[in-house]
Amino acid sequence: MDAVNKVINEDLQKERDKCKFNVAELTAFLDGGDKFTQKRREKENRVFSIQGLRDAVPDEYMSHKERYENAVRKAVIMHQTLGTLEDKTLTEYETARLALRATTSSAIFKENSPLMLHYSMFANVIEGQGDEKQREYWLKKINNMEIIGTYAQTELGHGTFIRGLETTAEYDPKTEEFVLNSPKLTAYKWWPGGLAHTANHCVVMAHTYSQGKSCGIQPFMVQIRDLETNMPMKGVKLGEIGAKLGFNTVNNGFLGFENHRIPRDRMLMKNSQILKDGTFISSPNSKLTYGTMVYIRVSILGTMANTLGRAVTIATRYAAVRRQSQPKPNEPEPQILDYVTQQHKLFIGIASSHAYYISCFWLWTLYHRVTKELAVGNMDNLAELHALACCLKATTSADAAVLVERCRLACGGHGYMLSSNLPQIYANVTAANTYEGENTVMLLQTARALVKAGMQVAQGQKVSPSMAYLADQSKMAKWDSSVDGIVKGFQKVAAGKVAACLASLQRHTNNGQSAEDAWNLTSVQLVAASEAHARVILLSVFKSEMDVQTLTLSGETRTVLFQLVQLYTIYWALEKVGDLLLPTTTTTYSVSICDTAMRCDGWMDETSLFEKSTIQTSARTGIAGLVLSGLVYDSAVYPELVHQSLTSWPLQ
Numbered sequence: 001m002d003a004v005n006k007v008i009n010e011d012l013q014k015e016r017d018k019c020k021f022n023v024a025e026l027t028a029f030l031d032g033g034d035k036f037t038q039k040r041r042e043k044e045n046r047v048f049s050i051q052g053l054r055d056a057v058p059d060e061y062m063s064h065k066e067r068y069e070n071a072v073r074k075a076v077i078m079h080q081t082l083g084t085l086e087d088k089t090l091t092e093y094e095t096a097r098l099a100l101r102a103t104t105s106s107a108i109f110k111e112n113s114p115l116m117l118h119y120s121m122f123a124n125v126i127e128g129q130g131d132e133k134q135r136e137y138w139l140k141k142i143n144n145m146e147i148i149g150t151y152a153q154t155e156l157g158h159g160t161f162i163r164g165l166e167t168t169a170e171y172d173p174k175t176e177e178f179v180l181n182s183p184k185l186t187a188y189k190w191w192p193g194g195l196a197h198t199a200n201h202c203v204v205m206a207h208t209y210s211q212g213k214s215c216g217i218q219p220f221m222v223q224i225r226d227l228e229t230n231m232p233m234k235g236v237k238l239g240e241i242g243a244k245l246g247f248n249t250v251n252n253g254f255l256g257f258e259n260h261r262i263p264r265d266r267m268l269m270k271n272s273q274i275l276k277d278g279t280f281i282s283s284p285n286s287k288l289t290y291g292t293m294v295y296i297r298v299s300i301l302g303t304m305a306n307t308l309g310r311a312v313t314i315a316t317r318y319a320a321v322r323r324q325s326q327p328k329p330n331e332p333e334p335q336i337l338d339y340v341t342q343q344h345k346l347f348i349g350i351a352s353s354h355a356y357y358i359s360c361f362w363l364w365t366l367y368h369r370v371t372k373e374l375a376v377g378n379m380d381n382l383a384e385l386h387a388l389a390c391c392l393k394a395t396t397s398a399d400a401a402v403l404v405e406r407c408r409l410a411c412g413g414h415g416y417m418l419s420s421n422l423p424q425i426y427a428n429v430t431a432a433n434t435y436e437g438e439n440t441v442m443l444l445q446t447a448r449a450l451v452k453a454g455m456q457v458a459q460g461q462k463v464s465p466s467m468a469y470l471a472d473q474s475k476m477a478k479w480d481s482s483v484d485g486i487v488k489g490f491q492k493v494a495a496g497k498v499a500a501c502l503a504s505l506q507r508h509t510n511n512g513q514s515a516e517d518a519w520n521l522t523s524v525q526l527v528a529a530s531e532a533h534a535r536v537i538l539l540s541v542f543k544s545e546m547d548v549q550t551l552t553l554s555g556e557t558r559t560v561l562f563q564l565v566q567l568y569t570i571y572w573a574l575e576k577v578g579d580l581l582l583p584t585t586t587t588t589y590s591v592s593i594c595d596t597a598m599r600c601d602g603w604m605d606e607t608s609l610f611e612k613s614t615i616q617t618s619a620r621t622g623i624a625g626l627v628l629s630g631l632v633y634d635s636a637v638y639p640e641l642v643h644q645s646l647t648s649w650p651l652q
């Protein structure tokens with residue numbers, strides 16, 4: 001196989017040779033520096049050199065049980081391998097960035113690892129919710145795999161509505177224990193990854209009672225299986241939830257309790273505590289219990305960047321090697337990448353993947369700032385972080401799912417083959433629309449913050465930095481078809497939509513509706529306002545972070561990166577052209593969009609935008625180079641490409 005792999009498809013090679021910028025420079029930029037590119041490759045080379053991590057038979061030919069067992073086998077090897085490569089000298093940011101970029105596990109598990117939840121939510125919830133003693137005790141066990149865990153929050157009856165969870169934890173001061181129960185079938189935990197057979201511990205979110213009073217939803221560390229036999233503990237019922245669209249090796253399970261007793265110190269007590277006598281000391285902010293979800297929502301932006309990057313790499317490589325049709329008589333069939341329609345399908349995926357990386361790095365920095373503030377009791381910026389994480393998680397996962405599906409379609413019939421890996425990538429990415437907060441619900445969370453901000457603006461009060469643009473709209477700043485001009489246009493759209501929501505809420509309450517009913521009646525507009533706000537953030541952060549972060553890069557690399565920014569901005573301007581030109585109705589503080597559109601230089605002349613979109617064609621060589629830059633990789637690309645690209649990985 002290795003000998004065959006050395007032959008690179010001529011067309012693919014031709015595309016690589018056309019690249020006009022320094023691929024190594026761009027790769028290092030995304031990795032966070034040469035040193036990290038080197039570390040990433042070390043990790044990838046090590047993992048990909050292990051024969052035991054290759055599947056003898058394609059996953060899809062195995063039974064459900066065989067697939068799981070194969071995934072467990074590989075997860076053990078992965079853990080042992082990655083453990084030897086751990087670098088304790090790195091900062092937290094560097095470690096996270098390396099973990100994000102060196103996603104070797106996506107190449108090893110098509111449908112993810114059964115230890116996925118152990119590494120992500122389980123470890124983080126102990127970090128964020130455990131007191132010092134608990135962190136010290138449990139994190140050691142988690143890191144060296146003495147215990148395997150998951151995060152059990154969702155129940156059969158409730159996923160979104162956390163306050164509606166029905167699992168109970170009742171404190172018994174006589175024995176200094178909590179008694180866990182699932183009073184009904186709907187109280188059964190349903191979904192947690194690894195719960196079915198893999199995990200022996202989990203963090204359970206349960207409605208807590210002490211001294212006969214509700215103490216809200218609290219997290220508990222619970223041993224669910226015997227460490228020797230792996231059989232369920234007394235009073236614990238466990239099982240598999242069944243086959244799914246994807247995630248079939250994640251081992252999602254169910255969990256019920258029948259008078260299962262755990263010691264008092266198993267409640268994670270960083271934020272709220274229950275003392276020995278049953279006295280409840282409440283958290284300074286009940287939302288601190290939801291911190292792990294914020295962390296994962298931030299990480300999802302990075303996961304979407306990686307996952308979309310993989311799909312668009314497969315599809316662009318395919319477009320380079322696939323030839324079809326004969327537009328000019330007597331000439332060879334062109335590469336399908338030469339068709340502008342094909343470029344239109346693919347290049348936005350490349351631009352979006354970069355936009356998500358940049359937004360993730362930016363949001364991650366904010367997340368860490370806010371986490372530090374929370375540690376000293378400052379909650380001022382928690383609401384803003386939550387609002388940003390919600391709408392960006394929702395918008396990037398929704399867009400990524402559309403774009404991955406477009407990549408699949410762009411590969412014609414071959415994209416329908418499981419061997420393309422595109423169907424499995426789609427199944428992974430569409431799951432992110434649901435997990436960690438269903439997308440509509442997430443957008444409505446951000447809408448709450450936008451409505452509050454709109455009201456504050458109307459009262460002349462200051463609002464959080466990411467929503468400050470809502471206050472600037474009255475200045476009627478001109479906007480145009482430059483990148484900054486389009487960002488301004490989107491700010492006006494978002495401000496207009498927020499104002500329209502405020503007007504609608506007001507109208508419904510004036511008509512005698514309750515605040516809740518007025519909210520529900522306005523919710524379609526609220527979701528749209530929230531999405532528009534997310535677009536403002538994605539577009540403006542992509543542009544402003546690129547302005548700052550690329551200063552030390554060469555002109556050629558900067559050029560291609562700014563082409564991506566321009567493409568991303570123009571693409572969304574065209575997608576939302578109706579919004580940009582739509583007249584808004586009554587507003588308290590905002591502008592009439594139509595009016596603004598008429599005044600703005602050249603805005604009504606849509607052709608200028610369409611002309612700009614030809615950047616896609618002019619940037620073709622550069623962008624094709626980007627894809628070939630070793631940015632992303634995949635384990636299950638087309639047979640021919642497997643030969644060409646996998647073994648030549650890393651490509652530079």
Ligand SMILES: CCCCCCCC/C=C\CCCCCCCCCCCCCC(=O)SCCNC(=O)CCNC(=O)[C@H](O)C(C)(C)COP(=O)(O)OP(=O)(O)OC[C@H]1O[C@@H](n2cnc3c(N)ncnc32)[C@H](O)[C@@H]1OP(=O)(O)O
Nearest residue numbers: 096097099100120160162287290299302364386435436437
């Ligand atoms: C440096 C580079 C970057 C690095 C990137 C990191 C990479 C690291 C590498 C690897 C790490 C691994 C990463 C892997 C990622 C992907 C893996 C995922 C695997 C799959 C896992 C899936 C797991 C799950 O799904 S777990 C279950 C998740 N469940 C949910 O999300 C439930 C959703 N529901 C809710 O969150 C809430 O209930 C709500 C938001 C719907 C609100 O409910 P409510 O209406 O009942 O309101 P409340 O009364 O609860 O709230 C009132 C008030 O509080 C505000 N609020 C709500 N939530 C929060 C919060 N979290 N924080 C702050 N504030 C919050 C709410 O807005 C209200 O505010 P008001 O002021 O308006 O009253």
Ligand SMILES: Cc1cc2nc3c(=O)[nH]c(=O)nc-3n(C[C@H](O)[C@H](O)[C@H](O)COP(=O)(O)OP(=O)(O)OC[C@H]3O[C@@H](n4cnc5c(N)ncnc54)[C@H](O)[C@@H]3O)c2cc1C
Nearest residue numbers: 151152153154158159160191192193431435436437438440
């Ligand atoms: C692949 C995958 C992995 C998962 N892993 C885990 C895990 O490890 N641990 C865990 O605890 N959970 C996990 N989950 C569960 C996941 O977090 C929930 O499915 C998710 O939070 C959505 O909740 P739900 O399923 O109850 O959907 P619902 O909330 O019932 O949503 C159904 C519909 O109702 C709408 N809706 C609900 N509430 C509102 C509202 N207030 N306003 C407007 N519309 C509303 C939604 O928009 C949606 O259209 C996982 C899920 C998936 C798909």
